[in-house]
Amino acid sequence: MSRPAKALIDLNALRHNVALAKGLSPHSGTMAIVKANAYGHGVVPVARAIEDMVPAFGVACIEEALELREAGITKPICLLEGAFCSDEIVAAAEHDFWLSVVSREQLQVLLAARLNRPVKAWLWVDSGMHRLGIRPEEVVDSYAALSTTGNVADCVVLATHFACADELKNEFTHQQLLRLKTGMAGLPEQPRVSLSLANSAALMAWPECRADWNRPGIMLYGSSPFSVHHPQAEKLLPVMTLTSSVIALREVPVGESVGYAARWHASRPSRIATVAIGYGDGYPVHAPDGTPVLVKGQRCSLVGRVSMDMITVDVTHLSDVAVGDEVVLWGNGLSVNEVATSAGTISYELLARMPRRVPRSYSE
């Protein structure tokens, strides 16, 4: 018998979430964001499962894009951080990768490149996040340079990224939109400039941000980008369910401690289940006592510090727990957001850092 820690990836749920994202903005192109190994879900099986539903994919770097090409994915792939060196521009042109231009420096390198064929370019505007992108007042010149160089194919997409779209009442999203529109004011009216604005949160909650291209990531994997209830988020289905099994059970008398640093002490005679999952499997090391865990479908509390390969769970209130019983750490029946919040992190981190040691199994 192999180690029971596994990530079950529900490809039907993934397709359901992609359909939801598309349905929110039916006249837009949906670029599925699959960077960081498709947020830990396994980029090749994920891309294969949805290639017929989306016109393009988004990744962080050329290595991620090449992995998709080598697996036979033929749709365009956007390099969201652009080229890290000039060789990557040549490779992007060869492999039909869409190249982001995220700074004046990248713009100059692209203009100076010697390419056999032109690339499609996405020009990123820093509308307030102050991470990547040219300044709004640089839009007109930069856009003109990209539109006239022989190194860039047909239309240039103008893109920006929102800092606070997951905060439903935060006006900063509107301010960012305004700054972008101000920067665009001097652009020629014809042909109309293609725009890409929305990540998952903006796509779900800010209809004015839906544009020619949307870029949903986390929602495709069934996790809400919001910390509060949102009707669209209710419709998402979790794609990853992280499971393992009870591998040992013991009775712990009052006053005895459990685990490293003796963090938790039994305040009543307690039944403690040891589960084969730990921070070596991507379970958050900072999860405190009380973090929810499902044992045989019933909510229980993590007790004691998370070890590399094991956690300990209080199952005193369950009558019939046995070694071998199934445990769900997140996914079906227990949202990854709830576990992330309890551990002081975000679902993105828990999903994206899921290590290779945890075998993924894919179900249709």
Ligand SMILES: Cc1ncc(COP(=O)(O)O)c(C=O)c1O
């Ligand atoms: C440029 C860009 N667009 C879209 C996304 C997708 O964001 P989300 O996963 O919040 O939908 C990301 C993710 O960080 C991103 O960096």
